[in-house]
Amino acid sequence: MPAIVVKNLTKKYGGVIAVNALTFSVEKGELFGFIGPDGAGKTSLFRILTTLLLPDAGEASVNNLDVVKDYKKLRTQLGYMPGRFSLYQDLSVEENLKFFASVFGTTIEENYDLIKDIYVQIEPFKKRRAGQLSGGMKQKLALSCALIHKPEILFLDEPTTGVDAVSRKEFWEMLKRLQQKGITVVVSTPYMDEASLCGRIALIQNGKILGIDTPNNIVKTFDKPLLAVKARNTHALIEALRKYPHMHSLYPFGEFLHYTDKRVQFSNDEIHDYLTTEMIQQIEMKPIEPNIEDCFMALMEKQDHE
Amino acid sequence: MRTIRFLIQKEFIQIFRNKGMLPIIFGMPIIQLLILTNAATFDLRNVQFHLIDRDQTTTSRKLVEKFTSSEYFIPVAQSFSDEKGEENLKSNRARMVLNIPGNFEKEVLSNKVSHIQFIINAEDGNAAGLTQTYASNIVHAFAMEYQSVWSSVDNPKQIKIDYSFWYNPELNYETYMIPGILVALVSMIGLFLSGMNIVREKEIGTIEQLNVTPIKKHEFIIGKLLPFWLLGLFILGFGLFVAKLIFNIPIMGSLWLIFGTAAVYLIVVLGIGLFISTVTDTQQQAMFIAWFFMVIFMLLGGLFTPIESMPSWAQNLTVVNPIAHYIQMMRGILIKGAVIGDISFQVIVLSLYSIIMLTLSVLRYRKVND
Incomplete structure (x- = not known):
């Protein structure tokens, strides 16, 4: 039985469509990621699934409970960690945790097992006010609070935004462990590099899902050979390649440009020769494996064409 | 019940942890009583x-x-x-x-x-x-x-009038003013603190986290209002104590009646505050709306100028002005020793008012957004 079933879910704010007729499902026990830039509709979707926002059309059920009709029952079964730190800054770590445990009708002791791994890291600071914690510790506290009632499914809206690289890595490891304990974890992130840490991902843009699969399969949909190109003058290189009639797509990634060609058959030397005639110096070219971001760009382009 | 207890407990921890709060609770009554009673006087001297x-x-x-x-x-x-x-x-x-x-x-x-x-x-x-x-x-x-x-002529006939000022025989200005200032005090605490409180949860996002919990609407609202209700009663008591100590104001009526009516009145004020907080998103908006009503209620409430001297439309408006009713009640109880029968009209109006305000704000408060 799937943990989440969504059919034609739509949410509009005035004329802006935040969630556009989404249909998908998430299996029990998955670590599922929604990957997309800011404003893609991730937060609206999460707020609908956590019963905080009413959809305009379509249906959604979590744990077989309708998010609109059965919201009361559903609220006891889901955990939600909003993107913005939303615990009481003027209460201490311990008081926050105790408070959320008590409003769910449970105690810290009762579900200590579940949060132990996470909570021990902030326990030395349990008398400290939540407002005075560092970003990483705030995240751990928020996660502990979202878990304290032993939810069956956990929603995390951009949990790693604004968190340093080390804490991010730690955080994903925590999520993995939660998944191993049988909790369905649904997470959203604008960071493409975090996609590979999920079991399955949905690439989302403008309220629509561009692709939904395992990270590996998503990468496999990228059907063109990909070239990384670099030269002394990046700007001139971009200009030259844009003019090149066989150019299919061109996106800058750090110091390299990721290039695809329209032709099925071509050799790298042809491009090299062209660039040389365009007076581009110190050309460096190598075939590379596409990553999620390449796929995202390709899918976005495809969507735009349709 | 258990949930309400935890909500109230949390609220009190937050109130007393707030560094600005204790000065407000103890400073405001003393300063208002001292300054307003001495400065806002109708007497003309020198x-x-x-x-x-x-x-x-x-x-x-x-x-x-x-x-x-x-x-x-x-x-x-x-x-x-x-x-x-x-x-x-x-x-x-x-x-x-x-x-x-x-x-x-x-x-x-x-x-x-x-x-x-x-x-x-x-x-x-x-x-x-x-x-x-x-x-x-x-x-x-x-x-x-x-x-x-x-004058050597016969004394002209004269009518001699004997005055007798009742209830405030020395025409003591403080006696008249202090009940009203106590009302202002209780109103401000009730309206601002309750209104600000829920909006603050919205502003810092904690309401989101609360909304996904199975807390019921009535639990949340009781948990939010009860602490400020108690605080309002406490401040009234503290204000009365200061007024008695410094100005030796008369307390002719029963203390039970004073606090009983305050209990009803505070529900009205807290209800208004709660309602404001449900229709606003930021503390700033809530503050301005609360001030708007506060100023109108105060100026038309008969604290500084007698309601009888207002034009008739303004006098009619006082029916919906909780401050006006409560000032009348407080003056009646404190100065005249009014008993419940004397102020039954105001008691009924305020009771109805409290029911209406609470119902409105409960209906308006949503755990789910459209």
């Missing part, structure tokens, strides 16, 4: 006046002496020209010019009609009216004295 005495006789001096010996008037300048007096009025050195014409004594002794002139700065109409009343009273007293001394 009116500075300019004297133009063209008569320069025993009689005119006697009249001037009557003015200067009263606690209401102080002479600041003297001249024989009208211009000097006018100058002093303009420069605000004097609020009144007392003009005694040259033949004043002659007129008084000849039992003819005698004239003197007051020129009063009437920028502030109220103060001018009071000045005129005081000055006329002095002249009247002076005239009576002269009549009985100099």
Whole structure:
């Protein structure tokens, strides 16, 4: 039985469509990621699934409970960690945790097992006010609070935004462990590099899902050979390649440009020769494996064409 | 029940952890009572006046002496020209010019009609009216004295009026003012603190986290209102204690009735605060709306100006003004020793009001957004 079933879910704010007729499902026990830039509709979707926002059309059920009709029952079964730190800054770590445990009708002791791994890291600071914690510790506290009632499914809206690289890595490891304990974890992130840490991902843009699969399969949909190109003058290189009639797509990634060609058959030397005639110096070219971001760009382009 | 207890517990921890809170709770009653009762007074003292005495006789001096010996008037300048007096009025050195014409004594002794002139700065109409009343009273007293001394004719028939001021026999201003200030105090605590509180949860996002919990609406609202209800009652008690200690105000009615009515009144105010917080998104918006109502309720509530002197439409408005009702009740209970039968109308209005406000805000408060 799937943990989440969504059919034609739509949410509009005035004329802006935040969630556009989404249909998908998430299996029990998955670590599922929604990957997309800011404003893609991730937060609206999460707020609908956590019963905080009413959809305009379509249906959604979590744990077989309708998010609109059965919201009361559903609220006891889901955990939600909003993107913005939303615990009481003027209460201490311990008081926050105790408070959320008590409003769910449970105690810290009762579900200590579940949060132990996470909570021990902030326990030395349990008398400290939540407002005075560092970003990483705030995240751990928020996660502990979202878990304290032993939810069956956990929603995390951009949990790693604004968190340093080390804490991010730690955080994903925590999520993995939660998944191993049988909790369905649904997470959203604008960071493409975090996609590979999920079991399955949905690439989302403008309220629509561009692709939904395992990270590996998503990468496999990228059907063109990909070239990384670099030269002394990046700007001139971009200009030259844009003019090149066989150019299919061109996106800058750090110091390299990721290039695809329209032709099925071509050799790298042809491009090299062209660039040389365009007076581009110190050309460096190598075939590379596409990553999620390449796929995202390709899918976005495809969507735009349709 | 358990959830409500935890909500209230959390609320109190937050209230007492807030560094600005304790000064508000204990400072506000003392400062308001001390400053407002002493400063916002209708009494007029030490009116500075300019004297133009063209008569320069025993009689005119006697009249001037009557003015200067009263606690209401102080002479600041003297001249024989009208211009000097006018100058002093303009420069605000004097609020009144007392003009005694040259033949004043002659007129008084000849039992003819005698004239003197007051020129009063009437920028502030109220103060001018009071000045005129005081000055006329002095002249009247002076005239009576002269009549009985100099008049050889039969004493004219007189009606002597005996005054008896009830409930506040010494016409003590503080006695009148303090119940109203206590009401203002309780209203501010109730309206602002409750209104701010829920909006604050919205602003910092904690409401989101609360909304996904299975807390029920009524639990949340009781958990939010009860702490401020208790706090309001406590502050009223503290304010009464300060008022008794410093101003020795009379407490004629029963304390039970005072707190009983306060309990109902606070529900109204908290209900309004809660309602404001459900229709606003930021503390700033809530603050402005709360102020808007507070100012109107206060000015039309009869705290500073009597409701009876307002135009009839404004008087009709006081029916929906909880502050007006509660000021009447507090004055009644504290000064007149009113019992519940005397204030039953206000009790009924406030009770209905509290039910309406609570219902409205409960209906308006949503755990789910559209």
